[in-house]
Amino acid sequence: MIRLGRMTDYAVVVMGHMARRPGELVTTVDVAAATGLPLPSVSKLLHRLADLHLLAAHRGRYGGYVLERAPKDIPLSVIVRGFEGPMALTDCLDNESTGGCGMHSNCAVAGRWQVVANAIEDVFQRLTLADMISTEPCAKALAPMSLADGPQPGAQGPTHG
Numbered sequence: 001m002i003r004l005g006r007m008t009d010y011a012v013v014v015m016g017h018m019a020r021r022p023g024e025l026v027t028t029v030d031v032a033a034a035t036g037l038p039l040p041s042v043s044k045l046l047h048r049l050a051d052l053h054l055l056a057a058h059r060g061r062y063g064g065y066v067l068e069r070a071p072k073d074i075p076l077s078v079i080v081r082g083f084e085g086p087m088a089l090t091d092c093l094d095n096e097s098t099g100g101c102g103m104h105s106n107c108a109v110a111g112r113w114q115v116v117a118n119a120i121e122d123v124f125q126r127l128t129l130a131d132m133i134s135t136e137p138c139a140k141a142l143a144p145m146s147l148a149d150g151p152q153p154g155a156q157g158p159t160h161g
Helices: 006-019 026-036 039-052 076-084 112-126 130-134
Strands: 057-058 064-067
Touching: 006 026, 006 039, 006 076, 006 130, 026 039, 026 064, 039 057, 039 064, 039 076, 057 112, 076 112, 076 130
Parallel strands: none
Antiparallel strands: 057 064
């Protein structure tokens, strides 16, 4: 099964906490206490989220972190990609720059894994931080998509960066 790393999961939890406090300066200790996550992990996460320009860091005695953008303007893909890197579900996708996995000419499913990766990336792109903390269903991001359709209009495929 496809599984995101623990720190990616924690990053979404931390960003969800921050999204419920837009414009509020929040300390590392406050985030750790509110989320139940270990303080050292929260510290690392907040630094990384600031490096990704999702949070602004304010240093000093009265410092803390605050969201850089509105939760509706933060796609889940930015958080996931920031911690996981570009999507590569299979070795052939991971080795695209080198011409595939070496079995490409004999592969019955060559090219289809990219369609799957694009569909997953599309959902991550359409889901926002606001959707993640909402109690409403995420219908817009979960609209059905046919494999023949490829990514939805306006969706970006996996990017490196």
